[in-house]
Amino acid sequence: MAHVPSHPVLTCAEAKAWEARILPDEEAEWAAMQEAGAKLALSILDDYKEIGCLPIHGRILVLAGKGHNGGDALLAARAIIYERPDTKAVVVLAFGVDELRPLAGRALDWLREQDPKRVQMLSAVEALAEGQEYALCLDGIFGFQFRPPMDESIARLLAQVNAHPAIKFRAAVDLPSGVGETKVSNVFRADFTYATGIVKFSVLLPTNADAVGRLRYVDIGMLKDTSVLEASERILIEQLLAPLGELRPSQSDKRTYGHLFILGGSRSYPGAVLLAVRAALRSGAGLVTAFVPEKLVPEYASRHPEVMWVGCPENSTGGIAPGSLALVRERLSRATAFLIGPGLGAGAETTALAAQVVDEVKVPVVLDADALRPKVITAALSMPFIATPHAGEFERIAPLLFKDGNFSAPHGVLVLKGPMTRVTDGKTIYRSPFGGPVLARGGSGDILAGLIGGLLAQQPDHPVLAACRGVAWHGRAADLLARAYGQVTVETSEILEQLGPALKPTPWQTF
Numbered sequence: 001m002a003h004v005p006s007h008p009v010l011t012c013a014e015a016k017a018w019e020a021r022i023l024p025d026e027e028a029e030w031a032a033m034q035e036a037g038a039k040l041a042l043s044i045l046d047d048y049k050e051i052g053c054l055p056i057h058g059r060i061l062v063l064a065g066k067g068h069n070g071g072d073a074l075l076a077a078r079a080i081i082y083e084r085p086d087t088k089a090v091v092v093l094a095f096g097v098d099e100l101r102p103l104a105g106r107a108l109d110w111l112r113e114q115d116p117k118r119v120q121m122l123s124a125v126e127a128l129a130e131g132q133e134y135a136l137c138l139d140g141i142f143g144f145q146f147r148p149p150m151d152e153s154i155a156r157l158l159a160q161v162n163a164h165p166a167i168k169f170r171a172a173v174d175l176p177s178g179v180g181e182t183k184v185s186n187v188f189r190a191d192f193t194y195a196t197g198i199v200k201f202s203v204l205l206p207t208n209a210d211a212v213g214r215l216r217y218v219d220i221g222m223l224k225d226t227s228v229l230e231a232s233e234r235i236l237i238e239q240l241l242a243p244l245g246e247l248r249p250s251q252s253d254k255r256t257y258g259h260l261f262i263l264g265g266s267r268s269y270p271g272a273v274l275l276a277v278r279a280a281l282r283s284g285a286g287l288v289t290a291f292v293p294e295k296l297v298p299e300y301a302s303r304h305p306e307v308m309w310v311g312c313p314e315n316s317t318g319g320i321a322p323g324s325l326a327l328v329r330e331r332l333s334r335a336t337a338f339l340i341g342p343g344l345g346a347g348a349e350t351t352a353l354a355a356q357v358v359d360e361v362k363v364p365v366v367l368d369a370d371a372l373r374p375k376v377i378t379a380a381l382s383m384p385f386i387a388t389p390h391a392g393e394f395e396r397i398a399p400l401l402f403k404d405g406n407f408s409a410p411h412g413v414l415v416l417k418g419p420m421t422r423v424t425d426g427k428t429i430y431r432s433p434f435g436g437p438v439l440a441r442g443g444s445g446d447i448l449a450g451l452i453g454g455l456l457a458q459q460p461d462h463p464v465l466a467a468c469r470g471v472a473w474h475g476r477a478a479d480l481l482a483r484a485y486g487q488v489t490v491e492t493s494e495i496l497e498q499l500g501p502a503l504k505p506t507p508w509q510t511f
Helices: 012-022 026-048 068-083 102-114 152-163 206-212 238-245 270-282 294-303 322-329 348-360 374-380 391-401 444-458 463-485 492-498
Strands: 006-010 059-064 088-093 119-121 136-140 170-173 192-196 214-218 233-236 259-263 287-293 308-312 337-340 365-367 385-387 412-416 422-424 429-431
Touching: 006 012, 026 068, 026 102, 026 136, 026 170, 026 192, 026 214, 059 068, 059 102, 059 152, 068 088, 068 102, 068 136, 068 170, 088 102, 102 119, 233 463, 238 463, 259 270, 259 348, 259 444, 270 287, 270 294, 270 444, 270 492, 287 294, 287 322, 294 308, 308 322, 322 348, 337 348, 337 444, 348 374, 365 374, 365 444, 374 385, 374 391, 385 463, 391 412, 412 463, 422 463, 444 463, 444 492, 463 492
Parallel strands: 059 088, 059 136, 088 119, 136 170, 170 192, 192 214, 233 429, 259 287, 259 337, 287 308, 337 365, 365 385, 385 412
Antiparallel strands: 006 233, 412 422, 422 429
8 A cells, every 4th residue: 555644643642652752851842842833823824814814913812821832822923923013912821920831931931022012911801801802812721731620710711712702713722722631611612723743632533623623733843753653543744745746757648647537427417527527637637538428528528628528328317328338338448547426416327327337347436426325335345446425425325334333345445525534444544634614515525536536547556545635635725725715705616726736835844
């Protein structure tokens, strides 16, 4: 199996042990804290663009605890006010200045020295008084070593912050305060949680989803050598996309980059297959052949002449008729991967056709949308395939994919789409920290299927890699789209225009 660039997800205890191993002294801890603060700031400023840039004269509320999380938050605030010279920071020390540990105290000194006139120290009562407005709240009270019970004054502070009507963007450092191995009733409720250095299992638990918000992973180099760590769950990292942005071999031709076949489309859903085809073209696949209802071919061919369009006979409902199998069969030897399902329709005839195609192909297949039916999945169980269900589709096919709690498809890969999309081959679960609500639109799954299909056609022996790379690419493109135009007034097809920019590394990723 090809290596999938990713980092392990650890328990809080494992994270503590790992940090003790790689950060042996205070200076190493201080260096890590500085990098965490700087990258936190840039990550937050990037995500803030989804609701417009941080206001020029905005105010930041910094909630700092005693230790490293407090220090990270203070240094992030320092970096933000450096980047935004008219921004001011209001600091609330949850346990008072005398309780600050040395590095947190050092971070506070650095923040105040940055520009004393733009840093204000207030009590919780003063900071959260009526009329106080904040563009951003940074939560750095508790880290992953938090153990209940929570001090009553801190519980009140968190409740006040959560209820405050004039905080526009809430960001948790590493994990929301109150979320740890044991969750308490009063926790910070974040819009974004920025896992610094290591992603802890706590932030992935469904019971913590309302507090975590959207998870981001801030890689500060703590997991460069993880050969001694074994983890069944991993977080995808941006380096996964790096090979797609590199130069291609000069001595190559269209056959070098695979040939994807796509079967889909119907009178009821003519756009879905077109989105999948367009995404496949953007994936870098050398050749794309699409089998669609014959009435769709003239328009589609005029829009995308680079695709080989095969018009299939239609049944009475405008779907692809069973007789189309012969058209597929006579061309099948050319394919390196096959995508089945976008816009196909759920009629019995088309489902039977999809199952027949799966039964005959000798290349890995991607099953999406209307191909996610028990009959089709059953035909695919003994071969390499990638299934891409959302939650509802997963419920329909889960009994076939899991037996006694174990993944029962020896050559299968599952992409479970959702707020945090997961990819698994039954051995490892890969989670994607890319993407967000901008993907909650019809058609975004068709684009993902086309991307994964195109990547699989180029590397048919590596379905897990194709699935993970497609998910990360799709999500990162969606992030760029939301940052450019917001979450509301965008169209699904605009994700395609961000696929190119998504392959350019984040400028701060390498420092």
